[in-house]
Amino acid sequence: MRFAIPIVVFLLLVVVFSFGLFNDPRELPSPFLGEQAPTFEVASLTEPERIVGSADYSGKMALVNVWATWCGGCRQEHGFLMQLARSGAIPIYGINWRDNREEALRWLQQLGDPYEFSAFDADGRVGIDWGVYGAPETFLISPDGIVLHKHLGPLNAAIWQEDFVPLIDAGEPSS
């Protein structure tokens, strides 16, 4: 009986630590979740004279994908984004973050362009406004401009089915 309290304390610590162990510290909750998404207005990657921005997708469910040619995870998810774009499930808008224009254009030419447009965020200012800290990052934006979900890291069909599809169907923010 004398060991009851230490054992309970020990077990509680085990629970706390195992929670911490399986929690990825790099995955930070976005402060925008359930809030109005940040806006942007910059030149398009493919047509430098054209100004594109968040106004272009207001009123519809949209996916905003932050990508760059230097980002390995972006190459990994590119095939899935192409597939998603072809399925017509949802329009995808790119933010080409801290990239080189020629290389980014070559990337789209070689791998295909799943984006309605890609905003060219050369100096990373749009990225900062969106709280981006590691590409790829993908935001699901509701028709009234609320961030329903944010995914960090490469997307794939399984993650899409599990985390995005139910939200798109329901239109509610993820917890």
Next chain:
Amino acid sequence: MRPLIACALLFAMASAALAIDTDKAFDDPELQARYEHIIEEVRCLKCQNQSIKDSNAFLAGDLRREIRRMLGEGKTDDEIYDFLVARYGEFALYRPRMSGKTLVLWIAPIALLLAGGFVLVNILRRRMAMPMEGDAAAEE
């Protein structure tokens, strides 16, 4: 002699690698001091155990640039921290501000210390109350 020179060279190069953000941002020493203080308080989210002062990740560079811009525009330190927290969350600050979400971070150490002190006092009291040659089993 050669190894000595090589060593000296190595040390010379190592000291150059210490400072990431060497450019003086402001002529005004007061602004410069505020700038240096803020960049020490902000976490580099790409490389989480470094401040943006110590990191050469491009994100840290971008954040330093934004902070320089805001200081130049006459923003207060709090406005700058608000800017960062609004985008990256309290995690961006090494010393998160006290709020509903971060309350437990601030209270937990004090609460644990008090709990520990309470247990210690209790044990000491019990020991003092024990007869010098008595058997502990009688207490159970």
